[in-house]
Amino acid sequence: MASRLLLLSPLILLLLISASRSTSDSNPTNGFCSVEDDAELSSSSGRILIKQGTVVNAHHMEVADVYIEDGIIVSVRPNIVVGDDVKVIDAAGKYVMPGGIDPHAHLEMDFMGTVTIDDFYTGQAAALAGGTTMHIDFVNPSNGTLSSGFASYKVKAEKSVMDYGFHMVITKWDDAISEEMELMVKENGINSFKFFMAYKGSVMINDELLLQGLEKCKSLGALAMVHAENGDGVVVGQRRMIDLGITGPEGHALSRPPVLVGTDHCTFNSTQKSLGYGDFRKIPNGVNGIEERMHLIWDTMVESGKITASDYVRITSTECAKIFNIYPRKGAILEGSDADVIVLNPNASFRISAISHHSRSDTNVYEGRTGKGKVEVTISGGRVVWEDENLKVTAGSGKYIKMPPFGYLFNGIDQADARYLASLNAHVLR
């Protein structure tokens, strides 16, 4: 099959899986109440100078100042001199990096009889507190059409507090859907489609339709993403667990083949999870992660010495921006890039808890996890939205980012196809 499959962020998924899993059910309060609307921010937010930090890009690291004006990075060089009306952030001894891009989150999603607890306001506010400045959500079709699904997600996103993009989920296949895919790519800024080989009876499609979908994606220059589990196998596995009397949440993992299954920010609170009391098949699947991702990856990978700060920027931001064809507007600290910037103090520590997090959920799968490296400042679209442990976000300030087709993964795809076809003509001796 010549079309390319893209399995998102295996590293992130691994991290999410390997992190400790415990929940706190005793603390219904959370940090959400500290989120506030603050329209006055704009006065001080137009011009910002980040001084003397180590500016980290995927390809390069240097000590420099970063000057921001009207949402754009205007200048990156040492010793920038500015007037008194500019907000100055001292970043000496700290890292100045592009904000994270989370390519996989589900905010305000209808799923398994309920709706994820974080919407575009609380989920994105949580993201900003954790150093992520853009996320890409998954639009589910509604009323059988992609356009109607797209329209309903645009409404959900009206309260967004940071930039966002969309992937589109394909749950069935016919000529009308095929035409709509084209419209989504050409007019609506969607350049990726997701196909499910699992969730039989809801979003799962069969292999024949999957292959047609992959061909269509290729012709449109769009990425195909596949949730690659055997849906029929999962149903048989689930049945077996229930027959054995295993009805608790462990049945979810036991009913799958013994491989790591990814997860993503798709949060349900303890009341919602209890929908599956006595039958794990009815527990809405998903856990938090949008706020924790940047800290966990820094601590697990950079602090431990496995990767460099530049690698960190590449895997949390730059590569995603390149794959989804929005680099260098996103994913870089360069002149002309969007001012989505974080300042991380490598000497400060973090501690994750449902008491202090910004998700609306009453539990956190990483409860009690501590580590080194703390996002102390987040700048989103040129506004300081996270500083001194305070979130100041404005509903509606996030922009929809259109993502054009034919990203760099398509480079050379025609030549690769030609080579493959030529190889089929190899002379067979009879």
Ligand SMILES: *[C@@H]1O[C@H](CO)[C@@H](O)[C@H](O)[C@H]1NC(C)=O
């Ligand atoms: C963090 O520690 C390093 C090594 O001791 C030091 O060079 C750096 O200035 C410190 N940064 C901050 C912000 O304290």
Ligand SMILES: *[C@@H]1O[C@H](CO)[C@@H](O)[C@H](O)[C@H]1NC(C)=O
């Ligand atoms: C689906 O169709 C129904 C009936 O026409 C309508 O009330 C509803 O708003 C539609 N949903 C969406 C998301 O467009």
Ligand SMILES: *[C@@H]1O[C@H](CO)[C@@H](O)[C@H](O)[C@H]1NC(C)=O
């Ligand atoms: C979980 O969310 C639901 C829906 O918003 C709400 O009714 C319920 O009280 C919440 N439960 C907890 C423990 O916060």
Ligand SMILES: [Zn+2]
């Ligand atoms: Zn997902």
